[in-house]
Amino acid sequence: MPYSPDHKQKTRARIVECARILFNRHGYEIVSIDMVMAEAGLTRGGFYNHFKNKEELFTAAVSSFLMGRGAQWRAAAGIDPANPAPEMASQMIAGYLSPEHLGDLDGQCPMIALPSDVARSKPEVQTAYQELLTAMVGLFETSLKERAKESSNDARRSALVLAALCVGGMVLARTLPNSELADEIRNTAHDEAQRLAYAS
Amino acid sequence: MPYSPDHKQKTRARIVECARILFNRHGYEIVSIDMVMAEAGLTRGGFYNHFKNKEELFTAAVSSFLMGRGAQWRAAAGIDPANPAPEMASQMIAGYLSPEHLGDLDGQCPMIALPSDVARSKPEVQTAYQELLTAMVGLFETSLKERAKESSNDARRSALVLAALCVGGMVLARTLPNSELADEIRNTAHDEAQRLAYAS
């Protein structure tokens, strides 16, 4: 058996990580398979040893965020989904709607970077996107329940509203030209989300 | 002088309207100038009599929504910005977060259809996008002030939150595969927006 057992798997992971960054920054159509493979230190032909086609790479790239760059981000923010704390929702809101997240074109959440691209893609990609949203809503819901001040129904309702505010505020801020309005909407969404997380 | 004075202007408007619909449905990169011109009943060469390049067409298409399809939409919803009523915010929320709007791939608001595309575009396009958001926030703000229960600062704050909820809820619902979660987040964003519009 040539090459070590996990050689191919590591190469595949490297391709996916390069793809995630490039798609985040430039979008699905602009990024070519050549660009991704060159970024990973490979040539184009090898791509089809790892993926059926470009769309499958896109799915893998969106999926990879949750346990990859997203996990790093949660760790840095002191968020541990395994041990949900009452203040977890507040920490997530603060990090998600932060200026740092807005400026992080490579590391940002794909829900902000790629909504239009995913909306036009096949169901597989949309399912990967939905997993990100489901995870976010789940974390919010768990955290709000920890605070034990509201019923399960209210916690889920609030979690969905928080997700819409976080993603909506950031998508708008990202899309506006560099301006006061971008900061104003991000800050206002942030304050309102924190208010909801605490007041509910 | 050949052709009637407004002949060229009408042709241009027809191209922009076809472009708006096609961009809304398929995105900036996928839609070719050939497609747009064919849809308008013309051939590709004539395009550059009207526009400097593809990006200028994109700017015009995004801009056109406010006074074009968007105006039709407002009229159908009984919204008259010239005579702002206290219930205007509620009407806008109901229409924007409706299942009909979600299903209207051709006529939907470009803020929902094109955020990623615009975020990657030149400042001219982003400015056109910002004008849509500014108009939406302005209408919310005016309507909330009409209700005369809150200060100007609070009205602006609430208007920004409503915009983030409307766009965020719809962007997420549009991106998810056809599912219960899409309806759940749209309905929840709708109910929370109505609550905010009335409770503030």
Add this chain to the structure above:
DNA sequence: TGTACATCAGTGAACGCGCGTTCACTGATGTAC
């Protein structure tokens, strides 16, 4: 009223280019003996 003309919106072939994908191959690797 009728005709010759100037204008310019619209045509369609052509340009260079990069795309996604295929495929015959190469050569680094772990295994067998």
Add this chain to the structure above:
DNA sequence: TGTACATCAGTGAACGCGCGTTCACTGATGTAC
């Protein structure tokens, strides 16, 4: 321990194709006389 071999990850030329843009032209039109 050393060598021959089989495997298959990776290579790079090639495929057909459609893109944005250019440009020499055509022909429908309103005007001048």
